[in-house]
Amino acid sequence: MPDVRLPMVQPRAGGGPPVFEKVAVVGLGLIGGSIALAARQVWPAGLVIAVDNKDVLEQAMVRHAIDVAADEPYVISDADLVILAAPVRQNIQFLQQLHEHIEKPVVVTDVGSTKRAIVASARALPPHIRFIGGHPMAGAARGGFAAARPDLFQGRPWIFTPHTDASGEALEKLMAFASGLGAMPKRMDAERHDALLAFTSHLPQLTASALMASIGAEAAEALPLAGRGLLDTTRLAASPAGIWQDITATNADRIRIALDALIARLTELRDHLDDAETIERIFDEANRWRERLMEGRE
Amino acid sequence: MPDVRLPMVQPRAGGGPPVFEKVAVVGLGLIGGSIALAARQVWPAGLVIAVDNKDVLEQAMVRHAIDVAADEPYVISDADLVILAAPVRQNIQFLQQLHEHIEKPVVVTDVGSTKRAIVASARALPPHIRFIGGHPMAGAARGGFAAARPDLFQGRPWIFTPHTDASGEALEKLMAFASGLGAMPKRMDAERHDALLAFTSHLPQLTASALMASIGAEAAEALPLAGRGLLDTTRLAASPAGIWQDITATNADRIRIALDALIARLTELRDHLDDAETIERIFDEANRWRERLMEGRE
Numbered sequence: 001m002p003d004v005r006l007p008m009v010q011p012r013a014g015g016g017p018p019v020f021e022k023v024a025v026v027g028l029g030l031i032g033g034s035i036a037l038a039a040r041q042v043w044p045a046g047l048v049i050a051v052d053n054k055d056v057l058e059q060a061m062v063r064h065a066i067d068v069a070a071d072e073p074y075v076i077s078d079a080d081l082v083i084l085a086a087p088v089r090q091n092i093q094f095l096q097q098l099h100e101h102i103e104k105p106v107v108v109t110d111v112g113s114t115k116r117a118i119v120a121s122a123r124a125l126p127p128h129i130r131f132i133g134g135h136p137m138a139g140a141a142r143g144g145f146a147a148a149r150p151d152l153f154q155g156r157p158w159i160f161t162p163h164t165d166a167s168g169e170a171l172e173k174l175m176a177f178a179s180g181l182g183a184m185p186k187r188m189d190a191e192r193h194d195a196l197l198a199f200t201s202h203l204p205q206l207t208a209s210a211l212m213a214s215i216g217a218e219a220a221e222a223l224p225l226a227g228r229g230l231l232d233t234t235r236l237a238a239s240p241a242g243i244w245q246d247i248t249a250t251n252a253d254r255i256r257i258a259l260d261a262l263i264a265r266l267t268e269l270r271d272h273l274d275d276a277e278t279i280e281r282i283f284d285e286a287n288r289w290r291e292r293l294m295e296g297r298e
Numbered sequence: 299m300p301d302v303r304l305p306m307v308q309p310r311a312g313g314g315p316p317v318f319e320k321v322a323v324v325g326l327g328l329i330g331g332s333i334a335l336a337a338r339q340v341w342p343a344g345l346v347i348a349v350d351n352k353d354v355l356e357q358a359m360v361r362h363a364i365d366v367a368a369d370e371p372y373v374i375s376d377a378d379l380v381i382l383a384a385p386v387r388q389n390i391q392f393l394q395q396l397h398e399h400i401e402k403p404v405v406v407t408d409v410g411s412t413k414r415a416i417v418a419s420a421r422a423l424p425p426h427i428r429f430i431g432g433h434p435m436a437g438a439a440r441g442g443f444a445a446a447r448p449d450l451f452q453g454r455p456w457i458f459t460p461h462t463d464a465s466g467e468a469l470e471k472l473m474a475f476a477s478g479l480g481a482m483p484k485r486m487d488a489e490r491h492d493a494l495l496a497f498t499s500h501l502p503q504l505t506a507s508a509l510m511a512s513i514g515a516e517a518a519e520a521l522p523l524a525g526r527g528l529l530d531t532t533r534l535a536a537s538p539a540g541i542w543q544d545i546t547a548t549n550a551d552r553i554r555i556a557l558d559a560l561i562a563r564l565t566e567l568r569d570h571l572d573d574a575e576t577i578e579r580i581f582d583e584a585n586r587w588r589e590r591l592m593e594g595r596e
Contacts, residue, residue: 289514
């Protein structure tokens, strides 16, 4: 194992005491990278440790996002908080091995888009690994560290899914950490999280991907004619398969319910295209929910 | 019939000779209103005549979009060009009655989102009504005259669907008119237009409406958690039923083909959520088409 430790960055002056002294982020994508940037800005006295590949770590060093970094997990042995920010099933795998790298008590959370699978896998952890699932509701048009920004969580919900009664103090500290980064921490059952997100996040993603693939396959010559409507509706179609293979595999039952609901409605439209009443009913319903969705935004 | 003629607005100075001296716009929504605003700006020596209800006409007068206006069609009797800019089936109905209001030769076009139905209805018109179907590919987040803007057509395709060999001179003038308004005029067969637009416009609209209705019905409590992905994917869900009842009714066969293609892909995803290969294949395909869609934009 090569020594890839990168140079220490001096903590910046000022700021209050950090909620966690040493925060390790495993995976510096859009979310992990933004957490690192935000934590260093909010708590300059704290230390941000990162694990990712060397290319990403170099980008992060250039942007002063992290203090200590390596492409192997040995650097996290001293962390007070470990944040798993890789795709869901990599997070689960890493969580299972965490006790090999950390011997002292440590709080662990993740930022994955499904919660039941990782919460289930956390039930058998040794007691010094105090895991609470997490999911910051923040995103951007592009992923990866290049798109990371310290204000990504400002005003956004950050869900935590504690699964044991013993997690009181760890949960309190995690919620303070999320608040410190500008987010609005919320508690939610992992079951409920996955059922709701299947509709509000996973369904729109799969819809945008299926829509873009269908249009490309059947009407590619018309793409230059496309207007803003198609551009917006298919923006999510740029999302990479890698993250989503894990999300669909770990929330398949709930996503299936959501897809069935959409397919039923599309089929209803398909069978009633010249029935003004059906069109009006579904459009009116969509108008109302869209208005509700936009309440307090823009 | 009350005399609702509104005050004449003086044509502004400057500009080249108008392609059509007297342009009548029937329906001052986003598209009709933007045509009026653009035509008056580009050809101040020309006259813009409008037919709509009094509320809309007052808004248009305040914004100096039109010169002559009434809520009855008698004002268009002297027009050189009539642009039908109401919902598709209202345009068809108006087109059928046009000879009652205009006795001299006149060029007529429309701006509807389907072309076969109106083109078919135009085959039996008296010879002085020279109709060529049209469809400017321009839109905005909101509809109605309030959202109209003279630069709406700048750089956007504007499709014309001539259906007789006799339409040469009228087509040439219409294309010059569209170019004058900043658009890129294109010729296309009405059949092909409807087949392509079913995928690039009608399918995304119905998908956004069905998606928003499904999410609202099944996961309303999660709407405050929604991020930008859902907001973009459902932006079109704000579209009013009124326009779309006409579009879906006059392009039902083609929209059915598009919906079937999407439903097939959603069903494939539904049945393979834990199959990494299927997810990768459909996401990769969507990634590629999305890239193609964005070529030369942004």
